[in-house]
Amino acid sequence: MDWDEQLFAILDDLEQQAQALYDADRASELADRSRSEYAAVTLVSRLMASLDEDVTLDLLGVGPVSGRVRRVGPDWCLVHGSAQDWVVRLAAVKGVEGASARSVPEVAWSPVSRLRLGSALRRLADTAVPCRLHRVDGTTRDGVLTRVGADFAEMTVGEGRVVLAARETLSAVQSRS
Incomplete structure (x- = not known):
């Protein structure tokens, strides 16, 4: 494997890790927003x-x-x-x-x-x-x-x-x- 292929593989892995962290953070934010929105239902x-x-x-x-x-x-x-x-x-x-x-x-x-x-x-x-x-x-x-x-x-x-x-x-x- 060339050094540029290794670099791209590492960058792809880092990008996937960052996306997973973003998705986890976004899921908790959406759950909090959903709870706060439902608090307005009468x-x-x-x-x-x-x-x-x-x-x-x-x-x-x-x-x-x-x-x-x-x-x-x-x-x-x-x-x-x-x-x-x-x-x-x-x-x-x-x-x-x-x-x-x-x-x-x-x-x-x-x-x-x-x-x-x-x-x-x-x-x-x-x-x-x-x-x-x-x-x-x-x-x-x-x-x-x-x-x-x-x-x-x-x-x-x-x-x-x-x-x-x-x-x-x-x-x-x-x-x-």
């Missing part, structure tokens, strides 16, 4: 990717609620169960089974998907549908939502009595029709 973005999928939500004060995800907003979702709809406050969700492995970032949401929980509750109040209000402490109230304020919902129960429920105490509102 529950609501995973639920947004789960539209029209069957899920089970474990809710504070309610327990498991199963159904198909129909709508998702920044702080709520609508789940269509076997016989009724559930408007769920996302802050009351303890866990989710059956969610999509994907996520949809907020910049890709439609303008309708940006409506907050108050809008969903106002829609129930406008239809005057009988419903059951579930609180995070496990208590319930049956009645008709009549008005929705900035941080509360007004419900008519029994024979015209009006009850105000602080929004922070709500876990879900279940349609009763």
